[in-house]
Amino acid sequence: MIAYIIRRLLQLVIVLFGVTLITFGMLKLVPGDPAVALAGKGASPEKIASVRHERGLDRPFYVQYYKYVERLLHGDLGESLYSSRPVGEMIREAAPVTIQLAVAAVLIELLGIPLGVYSALRQYTFWDTALTTGALILWGIPVFVLGYFAMYIFGLKLDWLPIGGVGPTVLGIIPSTPASWSTLVLPALTLGLIEVAYISYMQRASMLEVSRSDFIRTARAKGLTERKVVWGHGFKNAVIPVMTIAGIDLGVLIGGAIITETVFNRPGIGLMIYQAINSRDTAVIAGGVLFATFFFVFANLLVDLGYAWVDPRVRLED
Amino acid sequence: MAERLLTVKGLSTHFFTHAGVVKAVNGVSFTLDRGETIGIVGESGSGKTVAAMSLMRLIPDPPGKVVEGSLMLRDRDLRTISDAEMRHVRGNDIAMIFQDPMTSLNPVMKVGKQIAEAIMLHQDKGKAEAWQMAADLLARVGIPDADKRVDQYPFEFSGGMRQRAMIAMAISCNPDVLIADEPTTALDVTIQAQIIDVVREMQAQYDSGVILITHDLGVIAEMSDKVMVMYGGRTVEYGPVDEIFYNPHHPYTWGLLASLPRLDETEKSRLTPIKGQPPNLITLPPGCPFTPRCPYRRAQCRDIWPKLEVVGPEHGVHCWIPVGERVAIRAGLPHFKEPAV
Numbered sequence: 001m002i003a004y005i006i007r008r009l010l011q012l013v014i015v016l017f018g019v020t021l022i023t024f025g026m027l028k029l030v031p032g033d034p035a036v037a038l039a040g041k042g043a044s045p046e047k048i049a050s051v052r053h054e055r056g057l058d059r060p061f062y063v064q065y066y067k068y069v070e071r072l073l074h075g076d077l078g079e080s081l082y083s084s085r086p087v088g089e090m091i092r093e094a095a096p097v098t099i100q101l102a103v104a105a106v107l108i109e110l111l112g113i114p115l116g117v118y119s120a121l122r123q124y125t126f127w128d129t130a131l132t133t134g135a136l137i138l139w140g141i142p143v144f145v146l147g148y149f150a151m152y153i154f155g156l157k158l159d160w161l162p163i164g165g166v167g168p169t170v171l172g173i174i175p176s177t178p179a180s181w182s183t184l185v186l187p188a189l190t191l192g193l194i195e196v197a198y199i200s201y202m203q204r205a206s207m208l209e210v211s212r213s214d215f216i217r218t219a220r221a222k223g224l225t226e227r228k229v230v231w232g233h234g235f236k237n238a239v240i241p242v243m244t245i246a247g248i249d250l251g252v253l254i255g256g257a258i259i260t261e262t263v264f265n266r267p268g269i270g271l272m273i274y275q276a277i278n279s280r281d282t283a284v285i286a287g288g289v290l291f292a293t294f295f296f297v298f299a300n301l302l303v304d305l306g307y308a309w310v311d312p313r314v315r316l317e318d
Numbered sequence: 319m320a321e322r323l324l325t326v327k328g329l330s331t332h333f334f335t336h337a338g339v340v341k342a343v344n345g346v347s348f349t350l351d352r353g354e355t356i357g358i359v360g361e362s363g364s365g366k367t368v369a370a371m372s373l374m375r376l377i378p379d380p381p382g383k384v385v386e387g388s389l390m391l392r393d394r395d396l397r398t399i400s401d402a403e404m405r406h407v408r409g410n411d412i413a414m415i416f417q418d419p420m421t422s423l424n425p426v427m428k429v430g431k432q433i434a435e436a437i438m439l440h441q442d443k444g445k446a447e448a449w450q451m452a453a454d455l456l457a458r459v460g461i462p463d464a465d466k467r468v469d470q471y472p473f474e475f476s477g478g479m480r481q482r483a484m485i486a487m488a489i490s491c492n493p494d495v496l497i498a499d500e501p502t503t504a505l506d507v508t509i510q511a512q513i514i515d516v517v518r519e520m521q522a523q524y525d526s527g528v529i530l531i532t533h534d535l536g537v538i539a540e541m542s543d544k545v546m547v548m549y550g551g552r553t554v555e556y557g558p559v560d561e562i563f564y565n566p567h568h569p570y571t572w573g574l575l576a577s578l579p580r581l582d583e584t585e586k587s588r589l590t591p592i593k594g595q596p597p598n599l600i601t602l603p604p605g606c607p608f609t610p611r612c613p614y615r616r617a618q619c620r621d622i623w624p625k626l627e628v629v630g631p632e633h634g635v636h637c638w639i640p641v642g643e644r645v646a647i648r649a650g651l652p653h654f655k656e657p658a659v
Contacts, residue, residue, distance in 0.1 A: 312473070
């Protein structure tokens with residue numbers, strides 16, 4: 001088990017290097033010159049050249065990449081080309097905002113589990129059809145459409161909730177004031193509801209599949225009550241694949257809900273990456289993507305470990 | 319006279335699907351006494367399992383429904399008792415062993431818990447006591463190291479051991495009626511014999527009545543006191559095991575027996591299959607479902623279901639061929655030329 005975790009963490013390091021290489025490469029391929037952006041509007045060609053030299057942007061790609069990795073190994077993510085702030089510091093500031101939203105959204109999406117079970121138990125009834133149809137429609141709405149719609153209704157028309165920003169927290173991520181909570185509601189619901197739809201849909205399918213299995217018939221043949229059959233035997237088997245989805249979602253969302261954070265103007269990792277892309281701020285993009293990748297792979301590892309914990313058949317090979 | 323456990327009369331179970339009404343079981347009757355074993359034999363789709371599941375009231379409804387007949391467990395009518403009473407019957411009065419031990423146990427629950435669950439439910443025992451009883455039961459069905467095994471999950475058991483665990487679960491509450499639905503079909507031949515032995519031992523120990531569902535006539539010959547031959551949801555022949563094997567009267571029973579490989583066959587010869595396809599249960603003829611495949615069919619066979627004809631002690635058959643002619647036809651069949659004694 002320990003050996004398994006260590007091996008997975010080593011794999012994580014390899015993945016992270018791959019990601020930095022790809023990110024670096026892609027940023028070199030896209031048109032536009034960061035030196036031009038840095039030198040400012042209407043700068044002379046000499047000024048641009050001096051900025052390019054100063055920042056090492058005139059060195060060959062592999063030298064730039066080598067320098068970056070070298071610094072990375074010393075725990076230095078580099079500096080923003082734009083603001084000259086250390087990228088590590090920027091991530092430390094932005095991460096709690098993103099983690100707060102990701103955790104809130106995943107907690108909301110877990111509501112999909114009871115909804116899916118409810119649907120499955122009442123297959124083909126009115127409520128099943130209503131829930132399934134509603135889920136499919138919701139799932140099909142892009143997050144920015146739902147986000148702006150929610151902002152318009154609840155923020156501007158009804159004026160119930162703030163349309164953006166963040167508030168003070170305790171322990172980094174838990175909102176500490178009612179106003180702070182209220183800033184979380186719209187973005188978390190926007191992200192969470194779409195995932196509720198997906199989770200409930202998956203939970204329904206999984207529950208229906210399990211309810212047709214032989215061991216459910218065995219449980220009924222023992223004389224167990226329907227409640228024990230459903231929850232004692234069916235649910236645990238049916239929830240395992242759904243928990244996997246929720247776990248991976250958490251990783252994905254911590255990686256930065258770029259669209260949601262942009263729509264709601266939340267200064268998290270997603271917004272940071274978005275702004276960095278606009279200004280071709282290589283080090284910030286690379287740092288942000290690195291952070292996102294780390295959490296994605298890490299969440300996958302946690303899901304695998306969780307799997308081994310709930311499903312006795314899964315033994316993690318050393 | 320042994321105590322009568324089950325009396326089934328005119329049981330019909332149909333499934334109401336979009337494609338039409340699937341008439342899975344049509345007018346099946348039989349009885350089961352304490353200590354007795356009845357074998358239900360027939361090919362896949364002949365209604366064997368549906369008949370047994372109807373007894374347990376485990377037919378998924380919708381689309382399935384017992385549309386006719388009476389199912390009496392001693393003096394209790396299984397069709398009219400409440401769901402709560404029925405749950406008390408399941409596992410306690412009637413228990414079932416299923417075909418595929420690989421999928422019939424909950425993969426994420428310890429074997430011991432799956433057995434103890436039934437004990438706690440029906441016998442008002444505490445957890446520790448039920449757990450100990452589960453271990454004892456595993457030992458009784460021949461699982462070595464039962465004290466350790468009780469703490470394991472199904473995936474740690476082999477197929478034969480899982481079926482033993484299923485049997486332990488089924489007998490845990492000392493049921494009067496034990497339904498074994500193809501208990502050996504999914505197992506290796508060597509394991510099959512062991513499982514049959516276990517079922518037999520348990521029956522002797524608890525004096526249960528056993529309903530053995532199988533398409534394996536070898537298993538029937540070894541275990542059953544009487545046999546019900548089913549085809550297309552109907553009982554075509556019914557009688558004591560020796561009568562069915564040595565004095566079969568229905569052409570379908572002949573076909574079943576003739577399709578068995580024989581050890582005394584000296585020359586290389588092919589097995590004799592029953593020609594044709596199993597019937598479509600939605601478009602069954604009102605008469606004998608075997609008609610399209612029967613080489614001896616008459617004009618009325620397809621349209622009118624023949625009445626029960628008693629041809630021996632407790633031996634009945636539904637067939638339009640006159641009895642004398644039947645015996646003559648049978649005597650001419652290669653399989654029945656010399657009595658296979």
